[in-house]
Amino acid sequence: SDGFSLGTSGNALHFTVQNITHTGKSDVGQIILNSNNFSVGNLTIGASGTLNANSYNIKVGGNYSNSGTFGAGTGAVLFEASDVGNTLTGTMTGSSKFNNIAFNNADGAWSFGSNSAEVGGNFSIGAGSVTAPSTNLTIAGDFINTPSTPTSFVHNSGTVILNTTGKSELIGDTTFNNFTVATGNKNVLFESGDTFRFNGLLTLTGSAHDS
Numbered sequence: 001s002d003g004f005s006l007g008t009s010g011n012a013l014h015f016t017v018q019n020i021t022h023t024g025k026s027d028v029g030q031i032i033l034n035s036n037n038f039s040v041g042n043l044t045i046g047a048s049g050t051l052n053a054n055s056y057n058i059k060v061g062g063n064y065s066n067s068g069t070f071g072a073g074t075g076a077v078l079f080e081a082s083d084v085g086n087t088l089t090g091t092m093t094g095s096s097k098f099n100n101i102a103f104n105n106a107d108g109a110w111s112f113g114s115n116s117a118e119v120g121g122n123f124s125i126g127a128g129s130v131t132a133p134s135t136n137l138t139i140a141g142d143f144i145n146t147p148s149t150p151t152s153f154v155h156n157s158g159t160v161i162l163n164t165t166g167k168s169e170l171i172g173d174t175t176f177n178n179f180t181v182a183t184g185n186k187n188v189l190f191e192s193g194d195t196f197r198f199n200g201l202l203t204l205t206g207s208a209h210d211s
Contacts (some may be wrong), residue, residue, distance in 0.1 A: 001053075006007075007056050007088075019071075025185070027090050031194075034174055038059065039058075039061065040059070040060055040061065041060075042062035042064075043063070045066045045068040045069070045070055047067045047175070050116065051069070052073065052141050053073045054074075055073050056091070057075045057078055058078065060080070060081070061117050063088070063089070063180075064077070064079070064089070065087075070091075070092075072097060072098050072099040074103055075099060075100070076121075077099075078104065079101070079110055080103075081090070081108040081109075082105050083107065084107075084129075086110045086111065086115065087110070088113075089115050090176045092104070092172055093116055094118070096139070097117070097119065097120055097138075098119045100119070100141070101119050102122065102125075103124070103125055103161075104126035109130075109131075110131070112131065112132055112137070112156075113134070114134045114135055116133050116135040117133055118138040118140075119138065119139045119140060119141070121141045123137070123142070123197050124144040124146070125172075126178065127147060127201035128147075130153055130154070131140040131153045132153065132154060132158050134157055135204070136158060137158060137161070138160075138163050139163070140163060140166070141168060142168055142171065143168065145171065145172030145174045146171070148194065151177075153175075155175060155176050156177070157179035159179070160176050160179050161182050162183075162188060165185060166172040168189070170193070173196070177199050177200040178201045179198050179201075180201075181204045181205045183205060
């Protein structure tokens with residue numbers, strides 16, 4: 001079968017594996033999640049593979065690589081590795097963008113390298129260190145940097161872009177490189193008491209407010 005479904009109606013499936021590599025047997029080969037308990041080590045989607053998350057969360061304990069299609073749905077991808085050197089690579093924009101994305105392990109470190117990424121919801125760092133793309137990190141919702149340390153968000157000389165007309169809130173002491181609000185009539189709330197620094201170009205198309 002080209003489709004593979006995890007879980008059954010009325011019975012949640014706790015699915016935990018060390019690593020998952022999905023290449024797809026054909027261009028329509030896909031995995032469809034039907035469980036909110038999907039945990040993997042490394043997650044790799046091959047060129048002919050499709051992973052549809054629907055409304056469920058995916059916990060990733062290692063690297064993320066997408067050469068195929070990732071349908072984020074309305075859930076979140078939760079990065080919880082307890083070591084450094086974890087990478088996010090491949091296609092992470094357009095139809096393969098994330099919905100919500102969160103990083104949360106004090107011993108973890110993740111890097112986007114030069115790979116652009118798009119987040120349709122919130123971008124959140126609960127703990128650990130995240131190195132942003134050296135290209136573009138596009139966020140539709142909130143930017144949350146709870147640790148508020150110099151290493152919790154490393155700008156990597158890239159650009160953070162807020163690209164929707166809805167309200168976005170920025171939380172946590174953060175140093176950005178380039179920062180762009182790409183849509184007019186947008187409210188951007190910079191959390192009161194937090195410090196935001198911009199080492200590059202600051203472009204505000206909307207209006208800035210102090211929350």
